[in-house]
Amino acid sequence: MCGMSFSAKSTFAALLAPKLDAAVISLDAINEERGFHGGQGIPVEEWGRTSAIAHERARRALSGGCSVLIDDTGSPRFLRDAWRETAETHGGAFALVWVCISAELQHQRLLASRKTRDRHDVTDEVMAQHVAGFEEPLDENPIVVEAVDAASDARADEVASLIRADETLSESALFDEDQARIALAMDPRRAQRRRPRLLDVGPALVAGRRYSAYAVASGNSG
Ligand SMILES: Nc1ncnc2c1ncn2[C@@H]1O[C@H](COP(=O)(O)OP(=O)(O)O)[C@@H](O)[C@H]1O
């Protein structure tokens, strides 16, 4: 997941995870285990350690065939890229859920939480830095959840369906990639060509991906 503090990521994660049979890995929870509180500001090297622990837990779960849901702000972007890589090397499919909140609602929730003290305070300074530095995943094809919908079980059902469809898509894309390689390797015209190998493989793989995307998106099993 990704989204700013108070967008309700943890609220949504708790609804979504059981629908995907996924274990929640919360960076905030790991920080707490280690005696750090995110809202007070955490030194960069400690964030690095927390992140390494989260990836290690995720790798273990993925290698054992379990899905994981990462509950974190997921910003800056390099953090999301790191999760993509962990998914690719140990699991396969990756989906990004972005919980979006307006500045106004975020401020309301921050003030409300200071009253009820339902979590450690996020200081104004930490919040301002966090908001200013947040890198939105605009070109990463995220599944977007509005903060006001994040406590909705029906919305979690929808998102779980989208993620499952994504998973099918990436599995069939991988399958097509293999098929494309085999088809190319067996193509007798190949031996007569003098162009470099990679040029031959590239366009066919793209064509294979497009085709599988179309087949799944249109619900056409043929
Ligand atoms: N739909 C909602 N309506 C009102 N308050 C909500 C809603 N969803 C979450 N909250 C409140 O907003 C705050 C932040 O939620 P949380 O899930 O902890 O966010 P995050 O994990 O993104 O920081 C919590 O105090 C929670 O009770």
Ligand SMILES: [Mg+2]
């Ligand atoms: Mg949270």
